[in-house]
Each structure stands twice: as structure tokens, then as C-alpha cells.
Amino acid sequence: MLQxxxxxxxxxxxxxxxxLFAQQVHYRAEALGDAFLAxxxxxxxxxxxxxxxxxxxxAARESPALERVLAGHTDQLWAAALTPARKRGRRAVSASxxxxxIVWDLxxxxxxxxxxxxxxxxxxxxxxxxxxxxxGDEGGNVYCLEWREPGEG
Numbered sequence: 273m274l275q276x277x278x279x280x281x282x283x284x285x286x287x288x289x290x291x292l293f294a295q296q297v298h299y300r301a302e303a304l305g306d307a308f309l310a311x312x313x314x315x316x317x318x319x320x321x322x323x324x325x326x327x328x329x330x331a332a333r334e335s336p337a338l339e340r341v342l343a344g345h346t347d348q349l350w351a352a353a354l355t356p357a358r359k360r361g362r363r364a365v366s367a368s369x370x371x372x373x374i375v376w377d378l379x380x381x382x383x384x385x386x387x388x389x390x391x392x393x394x395x396x397x398x399x400x401x402x403x404x405x406x407x408g409d410e411g412g413n414v415y416c417l418e419w420r421e422p423g424e425g
Contacts, residue, residue: 291322302327346370355402367393
């Protein structure tokens with residue numbers, strides 16, 4: 273559950289937002305049907321004496337297989353690709369109409385690199401080596417990028 277909330281809690285300021293952690297735990301527990309954890313989080317929120325939101329219903333179900341939500345693009349996402357699991361770890365690349373291509377660390381749930389291209393990025397693919405990336409934008413440009421670890425030329 274904490275992996276799913278990593279992005280919403282990444283910049284959490286405990287003193288400025290004391291109830292945020294308990295609120296997010298309560299929301300996820302309710303959404304996933306974990307009544308025990310939801311009751312504990314609700315009790316914590318009540319004990320804090322702060323306003324909070326209780327989930328009463330939702331229109332869609334979230335898969336228990338979901339590990340985390342990756343948030344970083346400012347416009348629609350148009351393509352995503354996974355790298356092969358190799359020595360460099362589990363990675364994904366996402367392409368958006370905000371003109372960016374983001375490489376994600378799936379284990380940590382954070383962006384590793386962001387590239388701003390010339391136009392809305394609508395295509396992305398990863399080569400079998402897990403190092404080379406290809407992206408295309410709506411301006412007709414094709415980009416070939418190569419992932420480099422710190423210290424690599």
C-alpha cells in the first residue's frame with residue numbers, strides 16, 4: 273500500500289500536513305477493501321482532531337496487483353514501454369503530450385530522467401538491450417536515446 277502512495281507522500285511535510293499520511297492510508301485501505309486497516313486509520317484521524325475525508329463509494333475498482341502510481345507528466349500520456357529486467361533494474365519509459373519523455377525506476381517509484389523534446393511525444397519503445405530508447409513526436413521527429421548510468425561516458 274505504501275508503494276502505491278509513494279508519489280503523493282514524496283513531498284509530505286509532516287508539520288504542515290499532519291493528517292496526510294493517515295488520510296492516504298485510510299483512502300487506500302477503503303479502496304482495497306481492508307476494513308481492519310481502514311478502521312485503524314479512521315481512529316487515528318479522529319484522534320488527531322483534524323478534518324478528514326471518508327470514502328463512501330467509488331465508481332471503479334483498483335486492481336490489487338497495482339504497486340504504485342507514477343505521477344510526473346503535465347498532459348496526456350500517449351505511450352509507455354517497459355525495459356527488460358536486467359542488471360540495470362526494472363524501468364519504464366513514458367511519452368506525453370507535454371513534450372516529455374520520462375524514464376522511471378519501477379522499484380523506487382520515481383523518475384530517473386526527463387527529456388523535453390520539440391513537440392508532443394506520441395511514441396516510445398525500448399530496445400531489447402534495455403539501454404536504447406526510441407521516441408517519436410508529433411512534429412515528425414524521431415529520437416534515439418541511450419540510457420547512461422552515473423559515471424558512464
